Structures are given as C-alpha cells and as structure tokens.
Amino acid sequence: MSELFRVEGLTKSFGGLAVSRNISLAMPAGERLALIGPNGAGKTTFVNLVTGQIKPSAGRVVLNGDDVTDLGAVRRVRKGLVRTFQVTRLFSDMTPEEHVTLTVLQREGRASRILSRFTGDSTVADEVHGLLGALGLVEVARRKVGEIAYGQQRLLEIAIALALKPKVLLLDEPAAGVPSSETPRIEQALERLPPSLAVLMIEHDMDLVFRFAKRVVVLAAGEIIFEGLPFEVAANDKVREAYLGNYANARSVA
Amino acid sequence: MQTILSIGLDAFAYGMALFIICIGLSLTMGLMRVVNLAHGAFAMIAGYIASYAARDLGMGYAIAIALAILGTIVISIPLERLLFRRIYGSPELTQVLMTIGITFCVIGITNYFFGPTLKTIPLPEALAQPVDVGFRTISAHRLFVIACGVVVATGLWFLIEKTAFGIKLRATVDNAAMADALGVRTQVVYAVSFAIAIGLAALGGVVGAEFLPIEPYYALRYMVTFLVVVSVGGAGSIPGAVVACIVLGAIDTTGRYLMPEFGNFFFYAAVIGIVCVFPRGFFGRAQ
Amino acid sequence: MPAASLEVRSLSAGYGPTVVLEDVSFSVPAGSRLSILGRNGMGKTTLLSSLMGLTRRYGGEIRVNGNDVAGDKSSERALKGVGLVPQTRDIFRSLTVEENLLVGIKDRPRSVIQEAYDMFPRLHERRRNLGWQLSGGEQQMLSTARTILGRPSVLLLDEPLEGLAPVICDELMAAFTRLAASGEMTILLVEQRLESALDFAESVLILERGQIVWQGSSEALRSDHSLVEHYIGVGSLH
Amino acid sequence: MQVIAPSEKLVAPSHTGAQIGRDVAGVLLIIAAGLAGYWLFPDNLALLTRVIAVALMVLSLDLIVGYCGIATLGHAALFGAGAYAAGIACVNGVTEPLTLIVIGAVGGAAAGLVMGTIMLRAHGLPQLVLSIAIVQLFHEAANKASAYTGGSDGLSGLMPSPLFGVFEFDLWGQTAYLFGLILLVFVFIVLKFVVSSPFGMLCRGIKEDQVRIRAMGAFVFPVLLKMFVISGAVAGMGGALAAISTQVVGLDSVSFELSANALVMLVLGGLGTLYGALVGTVIFMGFEHVVSSINPFHWMTMVGALLIAVVLAAPKGLSGLTDRLFASGRAKGGR
Amino acid sequence: ADTIKVGVIGPFSGPFALQGKNFQAGVEAYMALNGKTVKGHTVEVVYRDLPAANPAQSRALAQELIVKDKVQYLGGVYFTPDALAITPLLKQANAPLVIFNAATSAIMTQSPLVVRTSFTTAQTTTPLGKIAVDRGVKKIISAVSDYGPGVDAEAAFKKAFEAAGGQVVEAIRMPLNTNDFSPIMQRVRSSGAEGVFAFLPSGPTTLGFVKAFNDTGLKQAGIKFFAPGDLTQESDLPALGDGALGLLTTFHYAVSHESPENKRFVEAATKAIGSPEQLSFPSVGAYDGMHVIYKMIEATDGKQDAQKAVDAVKGLAWTSPRGPVSIDAETRHITENIYLREVVKGPDGKTFNKEIETFPNQKDPGLASQ
Ligand SMILES: Nc1ncnc2c1ncn2[C@@H]1O[C@H](COP(=O)(O)OP(=O)(O)OP(=O)(O)O)[C@@H](O)[C@H]1O
Ligand SMILES: Nc1ncnc2c1ncn2[C@@H]1O[C@H](COP(=O)(O)OP(=O)(O)OP(=O)(O)O)[C@@H](O)[C@H]1O
Ligand SMILES: [Mg+2]
C-alpha cells in the first residue's frame, strides 16, 4: 500500500540540547508502529513537531502527499493528523460525554454554530455512546472529569482522539496510568480501528508494545538508533543497553 | 540635550518611586498568586501612620518610616490570618472580590477616623533641599527615592532567587499541597512573604508620598497604575518590575512633556504596544 | 531516620462531600514492604494521599511509630518522616530541577542533592532546566528523587514506574528494595504492573471501592489465580 | 464510518428534558421578579431601569469572563460604545427607541470586535492590562471628541420619541422599565441558547485548555472573537437602554470604575451562569442603594464588608451558594 | 403646616467626599442659624450620595427623590454633567433645582427652573487677566486640567488676559490623573513665560503641582503663579504647607473673609463639619442655596409650584458670608464679589487665603458671552 505519512530530516534543539536530530520516518496506511526510547530521548518532542505544537528548525512533514510543515496545529488535525497527550489535558468541569460530543461536532464542522443545540442529535449521541462504551467509560459518562480516576481520564483521552476519525494517530503513552487489567480495553479499541489508519504509539509498557506493533523504531538522544520488526528489537545490543535492560533478558528467556 | 537629561532624571525618580510601591504587589501577584488589590490600601495606612508620627508627634523621618512599616505589618497580621489566608489558591476573581472589599473597608474607616483631607509627611531638612546635580537642581528627596529603589531591588532579588526561603516560597506558590507534603510549612512561608510584601507597600507609600499624596482615596485612585506596572513587568519578576517602572515612567514623563494633552493616550497606547510585543510582560514567569 | 511502623485504623476519607475510603484498617511493620493493588478508581491514590494528609479525613487514626498523626497537617507529617511520590508527579513547574530537589531536602545540607544525581544521572544533565520543560519520564525521576532526598521513614510510592524506560524501572525497583532492606524505610507501593508489585512486596492489600477486600502475603496472591482474576482482572499475569 | 459499535447503553437518564424545564422556569422567575419589582417599588423605577441596563452589561461580561475565561476590566468600553452610539444618533434625529437599541448593539459589537482583536493577543494579567488600557483609551477619546460626545460635561439633550409612538419615556419611568425588562428577558433567552449551543460548549472548553481545543481541530481566535462581538452587542444594548432611559450619556459609561464594578457584580453573583450575572447585579446595586440612602457618608465600608462576607460564605459567588445547597441534597457532589 | 422635603445630591463618599461634607455643613449651619421651619412648615433635608460624576445615576437619584421621597426642592450637585442630567426632569417634576456648586455656565440655559448659588469658572477666573497684567506679566503660559472646567478656565483667562494686553504663549492641557508634574514644569521653564496660569480641581493633584513648581526652582526664578481659588482650597492648605506661600488666586469666598455674617457662618459650619481644617467654599454655596430655598418656600407657602418659587427669588439680594450677593433675574445665576487672595501665614503659624483686593458684583461672563 502507498505511503500515507512521512517525515524527512526533522531537527530541533532547545538551547544547546539537540532533541531531534535529522529524523526521517515513513508510515504506509495501516501501519502499526511503536516508538520507544529512553526517557528524554525526544519522543514527545517528535510528536509535538509532527503535529505542529512546536516548529522544527529543519525538516518536512508530509501527509497524503501534501507538505504540511507550514500548517498550524489545527489545520493538521483537520487533515487527519491526531495525537493524544502524555499527561492528560482535559476539561475538568465537563463530563466525558460532553468531551466526546464536542469533538464529534467539531469534526463535522458544527462546533462553532450558535444556532443549534449541543445535545439532541441522535446520530451524534449514538456515536458518542459507542465510543464511550468501547472504552468502558459509560459509568462515568456524566460525571465531571475532575472527579474520575486518572486511568479513566487516560481512556477518555483516547476516545477523543478516535472521535476525530484520524488518518494518522499518534498516541503518546496511551497506557500510562491505566492498570494492566484495563489495557486490553485500549488494545481492543485500537484493534477495531479501520485498517486504513496509520498508528504510531509511544509506550514504555513493552508487553503492550510487542502485542501492538508490527514495526518498532527506537529513538535515543534524538536519533533513530534502530528500526525493525518487534522480535529483532530485543536482540539488538544497542537497544538493550540504552533502553530495555533486564526486560530483554526476561523475554528472551520466556 | 539638557532637557533630555533633565526629563530622564525625573522619569527615573518617578519610576523608582513606582517601583518601591509596586514591587510588593508584584511579589504577591507573581509569587503568592494573590491579586491583592488592597495593596494600595496598605501603602496608604503606612502613609497615615508616618504622617501622624512625623507631623503630629514630631518624630524624625527615619523613625516615622520604621514605625509606619512596623505598624502596617502589625495591622496586616490579623487581616492575613482572618481574610487573606482564605483566598490563597482561590480563583483570581474571588481574590479580586475580597481584596476590593478590604479596600473599601479601609477607605471607609480611614475616612471616618482621619477625615478626607490630604496628609503630608514632612521631610527632614536634608531631604527637603534642592540639590544641584550639575545641569539642574533636583530635590534631594528624589535622589533618596532612587537610592531606596536600588537597595530594595537588589535585596529582594537576592532573597528570592538565592536563598532557601526564596526556593520554598516559589515552590509553595507553584504547588502548595506538594510543598506541604515535602515538609515546607507553607502557612509560615505565606505569612512571612505576605509581611514582606506589606512592608514594601508601607515603605513605598511613605517614600512615594511626594509623588502620590496620601489621602483616603489613595487605595483606589492608583490601583490601575499599580496593576498596569506590575503586569507589564511580568508579575513576580524583580528585573521586570524595574524595567517596567523605568520604561513606563519615562513614557509617562516624556509624553507629558511633549504633548500633555495626549498624555494618557501616549501612556496607554504604549502599554498596548508593549503587551502586544511581550505578551507575558517584560519578564513574565513561564506558566 | 530509621524505618517506622505504620498503623491505620478505620480510616475514612474523601474529597469535599464525596467519601472515597471507608473504614480502612491495616498495619505495616517497620522496614517492610507493602503493595497496594486495585482496579482503576478504587481509591489507591486516595489512600496514599490520606496518609500524607492531602485529602479530607472523616475519621480514623494513622499511627507512625505509635504516634497518631491523623490530626497533623501534611508538612508536620513530612517532618515526622512520611514521604509521598504522587501519581501526578507534582513537580514544581516553575522551579529548576536543582531547586525542586532543594525543596525536598528538608534540613539536610545542600550537598546531599548529589545523591539524587547519582541515582538519576539524567537529572544532573537537566539540572538547570525548569520543571515544565522536562519529559514525562524525567519528571517522574525528579519527583521520586525529591521525596527520597528527604529521607522519609515511611515512603509512599504512587505508581513510581509510570512512564519510565524499562531499564530505569529495573534500577529503581532495585533501589527501593535496597532502601527497604537497609532498614531505613517502610515502603508502600501502588503499582499497576502486578508482577513488579508482587516481586517487590512482602505483603499485599487489595482495594475495591474504597475498602480493603483482601490482605495477605504476595506469595499467597501469586499462587491464587482466581483471586487475581476476581479482584484485579483478567490478563494481568502472563 | 462507524468506528466502534455501541456496546453498552448509557445508564443515567437524559438530562436534556429537565434542563429545558429548568430554563423555562428560570425565565418565568425573571419575569415574575421583574414584575414584582414593578409593583413593589413603583417609585424606584429609575433605579430599577438602571439595574436592568447594568444587568445587560454584566450578562455580556459573563460571556467573556465566565464562559471564555478571559478576565477583563474594560467592559465599559463596550457598554459606553453602545451608549454613545445611541446617544449621538438620538441627538442627531434618530429617536425611535427600538432603532436606538439596534444602533447601540451595533456600536457595542463594533467595539467588541476592536477590543477582542487587541485583547486576544495576550493571556492572563497582561491581557487584563490590555483591557484596562483599551477602556482608558476609549474614555480619553470620548473626552477629546467633545464636539460629538459632550466631553466631560456629558452628552445631554437626548429626546427619544415615545415607544411605538404611544408610551412616553417620562419622569416616572414605567415605559423605560417595562421596555428594559422585555429587552432583558429577550436577551436572556437568546443568550441561554447561545451558551448551550455547541459554540457555547466550545468556549467553555477554550476556557479550560486552549491546547486541547486546538488538538481537537478547532481554532481558538475566531471563536473568542465571535464571543466578543456577541458580548459587545449585548453590552451595547445595555448602554443604549441606559442612554434612552436617562437621556444623558456621561464619561462614566466608558470608565474603568464601571468596568470594575461590573466585574465585582459578576463575581459576586457567580461566574459562568447567566443567573449569577443577574443575581449579582441586583444584589450589589440594591445593597449599595439601600446602604447609601441609609448612610450616604459611610456606606462604602458596608459594601466592602458585604464583599468580604460573600467571599467567606460563598467563594463561588451567590449562585454558587444555591448550587451548593442543591448539591448537598444529591448523593454525589462536586469538590 | 406641612413637612417640606429638600433633596440634596452630592459626593458624600469617595474621592470627593470632602466637598460633600461641606455641602452638608453649609446646610446644617443654615438650619442651625435660621431654624428648621419656614412659615410654620418644617423643612427636612434628604441626602443622596453621588460619589463621582455619573449623570445616569444622578438622574436616577433625582427621579427617586421626586417620585418616591416626594421632595419639593432639589439642591446640591457638585459636577456639571450631573446637573445636566437633572435639568430635563424639572418641569415635569415641578421642582426647582438650586445648584450648590456645579460651575459650568451652560447649565442655566437648560431649564428655567435652575438657580445657582455658587460661581462659574469664568466668573472666578476673569479678574485674573487684569491682575496678571497689573503685576507686570506680559507673557504667560496656561496649564489646565483637561476636562470641561479646565477648558472653561483656559478660555476665560485667555480672553481677559489678552483683552488686558497680555499674551498667552502656550496653553497646556494636563490629563486629570497626572501624578508627576515636573515635566510640565520643564515646559513652563522652556516656554520663557514670565508667569503661569493654572487650573486644577481641588484635591491631591494640586499638591503635586505646587510642589513641582517649587522643587524645579520656578518659584525662585521669579515666575509668577496665578490660579482660580480651587487650587488653594482651605482644606488643601495644610498639606500644601509653606510651599503655597505667596500664591495668588481669585475666588468668590475665603473662609477667612472678614464680616460678622461670615463669623457666624464659620462658627456654625465648623461645628457641623467637625474639624475647622475641612471647611471650604462648597459650604457657602450650600448655605446660600438653603437661603434661596427658604425664600422659595416662603413665597409659595409650602405649595409645590416650581415656577412661582423660582420667580420669587429672581433679583433676590442678601448678605452672604462671602459678602453682598444677588440672584440675577435674567440668568438666575448668583452675582457676587470676586476677591484676589494671597496665601499668607497667620499668627498661629497656619497658612490661609488673605483677601487683598475685591472685584465687586461680578456676573457670569461665561453666559454673557453666549
Ligand atoms: N521547552 C523545552 N525547553 C528545554 N528543554 C526541553 C523542552 N522541551 C523538552 N525538553 C527536553 O528535551 C528532551 C526530550 O523531551 P521529550 O519530552 O521529547 O522526551 P520523551 O522522549 O518524550 O521522554 P519520556 O519518555 O520521558 O516522556 C528532554 O530532555 C527535555 O528535558
Ligand atoms: N478530586 C476528586 N474529587 C472527587 N472525587 C474524586 C477526586 N479524585 C478522585 N475521586 C474519586 O475517588 C475515587 C478513587 O480515586 P483514586 O484516584 O484514589 O483511584 P485509584 O485507585 O488511584 O485509580 P487509578 O488506578 O486510576 O490511579 C474515584 O472514584 C474517583 O472518581
Ligand atoms: Mg514523552
């Protein structure tokens, strides 16, 4: 299948610290990619660069053949480049239901209408409930987000991203704070995504990474040090030393 | 050239007077995150005390200043305990409501006890003299204000950026619950910082009284000026406050010299310009 | 400070009008390690916060080495040796890394922050950066280091491994185990990864809807799959 | 494309019906209160009309502060723009009251556009300062343009023609009051729709986290600017109502003091609920009026004490107090 | 015998509270000296607070006084816009308005039911033109606060001064909220004028202005200083201190005015206001205002008839604490003496305005010129 998304030579530094060094990466439609790497390697920064939260000092971001490097964050979202946040960013006074409804309306270009009602559209409501149900958020759908547990907030974060019907989805540690018993929910939700979608996931939970990814990219000190199939990762010495540590041993034994 | 120097000197003195009065507010707003609109009220209380001490009791200027600072802090302690402590960490607008309420009360009470007339703080001989600085004469008091400003700025900067207390204070402000959980006695930290801020307001009220005369309405009359200066500098930043005071003082002064009838236009247009260029104020702390 | 025993008797606590924890009682001997498990939103964080004094307490006693601290403010508890690494990290965003650490040292000399840098060299590299500029994992390291610098005798860890690279997780767990073994700290750990939690702790406590539903040794839990499935969910142990 | 099939049904009952019921009851309550004011205080209609004019301004302020989270101390710029627009039109021969209200709304909306464009460049305190600077510039401009505005003497000599050619704006002020009341109810209903529309929800989201909203694919600036224009129109109507009913426009209508007062009233009543704006205005102005007639010399202390008492007793404003009473009745409450 | 209510609107709180207190002192002094009844009708005064210029509120207050409190007479009003807001109501209310202070000429043309017992800025300023020229000042710089009265003062002075042969070399308008006047003084210095004409509303800014005048050495340089009496209001004098010595101002009233009427008045008014330092000109406007109202009540015998009441006081003449005065039958504005005063030190060491020259029977030139 043809390539859906590509970055070329993405470079960024904060002061003297080079956080991204000449990163190039391509994702075909249907890609399931995991981006792993030590803390501070520049993974979140990579997502920020790709989605336009910060400007790269060099490099290009191409989506569906269009160069989107000069577009702002909002336009990239509208083109289908969607992310989740590593630390949840939600509206503590609103309910999960309202969050998702707002997102769906926004996707359909109806969110800034003054002369229409927020609730009451049954197709929207059905879609919203579908998303909430899939992520196990029905019980808390009408409680204020500030009052629900952190793990549930993480799930909501994903529900919002899904509601945007992305083409390329960038998940920044989606499972952080979600108990291992709940991670299957995330996996299920991801599994049911349309196959045309390209997904990039940053995650430190290696079990999840290995179950999810078809391909793994390892970032260290702002550079890609490895790119390959999941089973190759654990065998790579550089990756082991920089990142995996004992986990690799445990797995190779297992 | 001479005129420029002359205007510059005036602007600097005026800016420094503003600085001394405002820096306490900048601390409360930027570091303690309390929008204390009653700041001017405390400066005013100090002015009244100093005026009473110096004029009615005939005490020396230095003693009057010391008494005013102490007295104002003493008055502020019960207020801090009973009222301000309730609004630490509240939304800003709640703080606005409370501190405006306090301001109204202070104004009402001052009016009741001291009457609505202007109060002056007689200067000692040495400060009342005009001094010849070469190209013009300037009152010694203005030089004294400039000196005070410099001392306050450096002292505070050291306290906040370099001492353990400064770190605890900034930590408390950033996340009081966590600071508490790490063993910082946040209430003490707040109380001490509050006292420092009030002490600075008091000092500013007294030494700045030659520019902003003491009267019951003082607290509201100059509220906007204080708020503007603090925000343009970037709340909580000492260098920011210095720069803002000097820049705004200069704009105000030259504006009034060049075209007084558009003085306010000048000033506020400059404020808009500055904020548009520095959307966080000159040295705004990152949020 | 040597490790202290912790005793909790019929503790009830919550947020505002909401009661989350109800009648929770347990005790931890000095120098031992306890893991707290439970699904999302069952009150694990609330329990640790309550021990630190950050929630609203409705009743109950909390004894550290036999002294009731339930009436103390959190700063008092901190000075008496309770230390918390919160789930939300709560680093001071506008302070530099070094300043963050200095807040944690209580009255120890400034030079002790070297201990933190030894533990996490990454923090030393970033020591002049402001808190908000740190990556997620760096924030987690900072939060942990900051609390440990205060030498708590009772250390409360709320998902301290979250967001950390596996290699660091291993090192950190080893460090925690060392600290407990040296007799300096009593450690309570909330951890989502069941295996890490069981490997670390001697005993385990399971929370459900704000109440303790199971208490026992890690071995007992490890050997009883039905228990795990019942309280924590399927697919937790591989 | 159905991403995920619904797997569970929502358990909680729908709130929409109850919400509509409550809104209707609220509007009826406002009308009842307005009419009660008319019957109970027939001699205070001038004051009550002024309360309505200010209430319109505070409502519009709530749109900006309460729903968008933008603090402003310059809202009188919008109110004053409406007042002067209507006033100048009236002096120049446009005397039909409804037309004047529309002119006021347009004037306010234009001012809102200007103000929004400038204010949205900054955040937080500097933004607040921008608002102060803008209102001061407006004030200065109104002072300077004395040929049109009457300067510091005020614009006098407004003679609005009778409403519908029948009802005179006279000394007793019945016409002005009832006219104002109808206007208020109308605006209130419209605003209820606005804040419960998707647009209103988007504003609430922006208030809490702009980065999040952008990541949802929505632009922030145009949304906020739109709200500024709506708010300006409402404030402008308030200004026009004040101009029509008092037949003078003074510099105070573009002053910092009025802006600050409006903000105090809003916070007093409670942010982010339209009722709060009304409650705050009525309580503040009513209280001020009563204590200042009892003791014209020292009433300020009393008002100050009221503000302090409210913060201590109801930190979220008076309407928050009622919420709290409601909430304690329910099982699960907020923080 | 009815109770006749008089509504008095003034700034009783806020930044101008001092002026409001003077209103009250004048009213109370009058009632203390002349009794509370007129022809058997009891007079009752209702005070309403209007802290700052706010026409809308002014109108609401007046309306309420008329409709609810049923007052027959309105009095007071410190600011011009507040008066302008009330005038359209008078006819329908059938109530006269006696202005105790608001000093813009044009108010009188707005309604035939207005009478004024204070002064106008033009009235107090005009004599200064000749005075300045007489003291050898040919070139002058004018510095006034940038608002209605300031602009009036500038115009009136310019006219009088130029008529007397002087030349205004520069006219500065200063924003009302100016705190530091040294840049203005720099302008004065560089303009090369021999004197300065100033108008500032009484209050804190006068202090800053006079201080800056002294501090920048203009006084030592021999620059002469002229201003209407607002600048040396008695209540500001203690704050101005010795710096005010020698300032020349013109005004309609000085507390130090020597006459038996004034002695009686000052005694009674001081008692009412509490502290002698606070007494100043608005009190005499109020005092005479009450006199006019009493005369109106007398003429109408307590019946509400605004036109008759006003007609009754047209041409009324009496001896006020400020000297002989009368109500001009045509303009309904007060005709009075304007005095040139100098700030001097009294035997008790306190400064006061000493009257040194009298310009008798001045009408309002502001109206005459229209
Ligand atoms: N605004 C900034 N200014 C300075 N340094 C920054 C800034 N933002 C990020 N950094 C630094 O850049 C590095 C990369 O950060 P990034 O958040 O991309 O890491 P990450 O790979 O996502 O790590 P983690 O797994 O811990 O989340 C970190 O060392 C961080 O401190
Ligand atoms: N600030 C709050 N106000 C009201 N309720 C809250 C608040 N914080 C948490 N809760 C509620 O308390 C309950 C317990 O939450 P808590 O955060 O302790 O769970 P947890 O076990 O730590 O979950 P997680 O595994 O997601 O961290 C949840 O039902 C949550 O909705
Ligand atoms: Mg990251």
Ligand SMILES: [Mg+2]
């Ligand atoms: Mg938790």
